Amino acid sequence: MTNQPESYLNLYQTKQVKSIMRKKALLFLVLAAVTGLVGFTGLSFSGIEVVRIMFLIFADLLVISLMAKLFFPEKPKMKYQPVKRR
Numbered sequence: 001m002t003n004q005p006e007s008y009l010n011l012y013q014t015k016q017v018k019s020i021m022r023k024k025a026l027l028f029l030v031l032a033a034v035t036g037l038v039g040f041t042g043l044s045f046s047g048i049e050v051v052r053i054m055f056l057i058f059a060d061l062l063v064i065s066l067m068a069k070l071f072f073p074e075k076p077k078m079k080y081q082p083v084k085r086r
Contacts, residue, residue: 028058
């Protein structure tokens with residue numbers, strides 16, 4: 001058991017979160033590409049509107065995840081230090 005305060009930011013955990021964000025962005029890219037191909041290639045079946053709406057949702061999520069990558073770069077701008085409590 002460590003003596004780190006609860007307010008200490010673990011840099012390893014932030015790297016894990018960024019790795020998860022990168023995987024999610026790749027997933028949204030693949031899903032948007034697949035649903036875009038199915039939805040806009042001229043296929044005609046009863047659920048085509050649902051596929052087109054799913055394409056718009058996945059494309060929006062892809063743009064949001066890429067924007068998050070721009071706003072939250074890999075290296076933190078400040079050095080995180082533990083806060084000592086009394």
